[in-house]
Amino acid sequence: MKKKIAVFDTKTYDIESFKEYNDKYEFVYFKDRLTKNTVMLAKDCDAVICFVNDELDDDVLNSLASYNIHAVFLRCAGYNNVNLESAYKHKVHIARVPAYSPYAIAEHAMTLILALNRHIHKAYIRSRDFNFNLESLTGFDLHGKTIGIVGTGKIGRVMIDISKGFGLNVLCYDPYPIINSDYNYVSLDEIYEKCDIISLHAPLSNDTYHMINQDSINKMKKGVMLINTSRGGLIDSKALLEGLKNKQIASVGLDVYEEEANLFYHDNSFKIIDDDVLAILISMPNVLITSHQAYLTKEALSNIADTTINNMDEYFNDLFIQNELCYKCEKVKNKEECYRNRKTRCF
Numbered sequence: 001m002k003k004k005i006a007v008f009d010t011k012t013y014d015i016e017s018f019k020e021y022n023d024k025y026e027f028v029y030f031k032d033r034l035t036k037n038t039v040m041l042a043k044d045c046d047a048v049i050c051f052v053n054d055e056l057d058d059d060v061l062n063s064l065a066s067y068n069i070h071a072v073f074l075r076c077a078g079y080n081n082v083n084l085e086s087a088y089k090h091k092v093h094i095a096r097v098p099a100y101s102p103y104a105i106a107e108h109a110m111t112l113i114l115a116l117n118r119h120i121h122k123a124y125i126r127s128r129d130f131n132f133n134l135e136s137l138t139g140f141d142l143h144g145k146t147i148g149i150v151g152t153g154k155i156g157r158v159m160i161d162i163s164k165g166f167g168l169n170v171l172c173y174d175p176y177p178i179i180n181s182d183y184n185y186v187s188l189d190e191i192y193e194k195c196d197i198i199s200l201h202a203p204l205s206n207d208t209y210h211m212i213n214q215d216s217i218n219k220m221k222k223g224v225m226l227i228n229t230s231r232g233g234l235i236d237s238k239a240l241l242e243g244l245k246n247k248q249i250a251s252v253g254l255d256v257y258e259e260e261a262n263l264f265y266h267d268n269s270f271k272i273i274d275d276d277v278l279a280i281l282i283s284m285p286n287v288l289i290t291s292h293q294a295y296l297t298k299e300a301l302s303n304i305a306d307t308t309i310n311n312m313d314e315y316f317n318d319l320f321i322q323n324e325l326c327y328k329c330e331k332v333k334n335k336e337e338c339y340r341n342r343k344t345r346c347f
Contacts, residue, residue, distance in 0.1 A: 002026045003316055006042035007049040008034040011265065013296070014075070017305040025312065033261065039063040047071040047315070049308060052078060052292065053261040056094070058086040065090035071315045075304045076295075078231060080204040084327035091347050094325045095311040099154055101300035106158035108294035109199050109229045110166075112253030116225060116288050117142065143167035148195035150188070150211075151202035151230065152178055159199055171195060175207075192219040197227065204231035212236060217243040223250040229294040232258035237277045244284060251286040255294045264291040320344060 003025050007014065010029040018027055028045060032038045034054035040063070042048050048064065050056065050072055061083065064072065074082070074096040087094050115121055117139040126133065147163050149156050152174040160183065163170050172183045173191050188211075191198060198220070202208050212226070212235040220226075226249055228235055237258055243249040257264070259275055273279050281287050295304075307323065314321045320343045328346050 003046040003312075004028060004044065005047050005049055005312070006030065006045040008032060008038070008041075008054050009051045009265065013301060017301040018309075021305070021309050024309070034060060036060055036063065042069060043067045045069060047073065047312065049073045049075055052076045052081065053264070054081060056082040056087070058083055058089075061086045061090045061092050065092055071095070071312075073308050073311050073315075075308050078203060079325055080231060080233070082325065084325055087325075088327040088346070093315060093321060093345075093347075095315070095321050095323045096325060097304050097307040097311075098323055100295065100303040100307065101297055102154040102158045104297040104300045105155045105229050105294040106162055106201075108255060108290070109159055109201075109227050109253075110162050112227050112229070112255070112288055112290070113142070113197060113199070113225065116251045116253050116286070121288055122285060145169070145196040146171060146194055147197040147199060148173065148191035150174075150191065150198065150200050152181075152183060153201065153203075155229075156201035159201060168197075174202075188216070189219060192216055193221060195221060195224065197225045199227040200230045200234050202230055202234060204233045209233050210236040210239075212240065214239040214242065217248055220248060222248055224248070225251045225253070227253045229255040232256040232260055237281070241277055241280060244281075244287065252281070252288070254281075254287070254289045256292055257289070260292060 005025050005027050007018070007027050007029045010031060015029055030038070030041050032041065034048065034050050034056070036055070036059040039060050042064065046069065048069060048071070056072060070091055071093045074094065077096060077098055077100070079094070079096055082094055084094065119137040119139065123137055144167060146169040148171045149159055149163070150173050152160070152172050160170050160172065170184060171186050171191055171194060173186060173188050177183070177185045202211070210233065214236070217239055235258065240249070240252065244252065257278060259278065263273070263275070282289055311321060311323050326346050
């Protein structure tokens with residue numbers, strides 16, 4: 001009998017990417033996000049597949065365990081929405097997709113830079129009305145300008161290559177720099193001081209939450225362009241708005257927003273948005289917001305499905321789960337005692 005899998009926060013492209021595995025698993029798709037109010041939909045299923053804005057807090061994980069569901073598969077790389085300590089407590093395995101297409105996200109970040117700089121979004125709207133006036137559409141040459149790449153993981157490294165292709169000078173920051181690389185690592189303060197463009201590619205954690213705040217914005221080069229295709233919580237949205245108002249920040253490209261959970265991936269065109277900060281940001285001509293779509297390429301969707309299925313195969317066949325996230329393993333000081341290093345499961 002095929003295992004029954006509850007898939008939350010699904011869109012048509014998700015269903016399309018998983019359909020070739022219908023002979024292996026029975027997928028039950030829900031448009032709703034996974035929250036404590038919707039977790040009961042997973043009852044009678046054998047596992048759950050989630051996405052970036054699903055809530056995996058203690059309440060949800062406790063409910064899943066009570067339904068005898070002990071595996072959650074994230075179809076994303078980030079896991080800031082998961083309480084790993086609670087997952088360990090309730091004996092719920094959490095596996096992710098650590099990499100699906102760094103090219104997709106880095107290319108989208110550069111797309112935002114190009115569109116903002118050359119005012120493509122404004123020019124498109126004008127030409128639709130047969131307005132071919134070029135006033136206020138002046139950009140600048142990227143060649144010779146300086147970009148700061150915050151985070152040099154797989155996505156950040158692709159972004160470095162793309163930036164160099166445009167002739168940009170690249171400065172990098174990462175608390176864990178790549179050894180023996182030719183990257184020009186500097187401090188965050190130097191990034192703020194010297195960069196014409198700053199692109200964020202850092203994970204969201206306690207250390208990076210609101211790393212872009214009023215203090216860091218005040219340190220930035222006046223007229224900076226700020227790009228975020230990572231996680232919304234990296235930026236204090238209210239401070240960002242003030243930075244735009246006082247012209248410290250010249251333009252902003254966001255694919256993520258810290259309060260996006262109930263907005264992104266849904267049609268809200270018929271609603272009154274009660275998030276005043278987001279409403280003002282969207283109304284600004286020098287702000288370009290996309291709804292967490294940087295990852296959305298055919299290649300990325302295919303890789304996400306493939307890796308998720310592989311994670312599921314390992315779990316249901318009682319194998320070591322290569323992409324599992326474990327609270328306990330992260331706390332083990334003696335790495336030889338870590339279950340992951342011994343290629344066995346923690347529980």
